[in-house]
Amino acid sequence: MVAQNNEQPILIIKDTIPSNQAYNPLAPAKAAFYSAVLPGLGQAYNKKYWKIPIVYAGMATSVYFAVTNNNKYKDFRDEYKRRLNGTANPNDPYYGVISDRRIIDAQRYHQRNRDLSIVITGLIYIINIVDANVDAHLMQFNVDDNLSITPQYKLNEIDKTHNFGLSLNYKFN
Secondary structure: OEOOOOOOOEOOOOOOOOOOOOOOOOHHHHHHHHHHHOOOHHHHHOOOHHHHHHHHHHHHHHHHHHHHHHHHHHHHHHHHHHHHHOOOOOOOOOOOOOOHHHHHHHHHHHHHHHHHHHHHHHHHHHHHHHHHHHHHHHHOOOOOOOOEEEEEEEEOOOOOOEEEEEEEEOOOO
């Protein structure tokens, strides 16, 4: 603080962003937009290339289960339609031993799992966008190396007992 001639003191605040790095307020929005257009592109914009395979593995896995459950749902649905029309083969090695009730249950099971897989795919897509946005925000956040947590040991001089604890030290410049 610097005071001059009975005036109010002037508070000088040091900027926390290093001078060699300019603050870009549009970077988080850009990263989110890129991830919305093509999943993983926002992570590439943030130079977090190791996250791209995770995004694609999650989306590919959930899409795989959605397609697999959809195909099984259609198979059981078609078998049930054939049974209603009277054109089902009772000697079929796979469907011939399954009751009508089990066919309906299998349809519902695979339909529910397909729908759940589609929802999970959407959630992974949204998480991809949010991750790119948050990561772009955090890239501009300055963390100084002077912030530290150090364990300290202090001997109590009064009763000579040993006290252990953690101390959080802040240094304000």
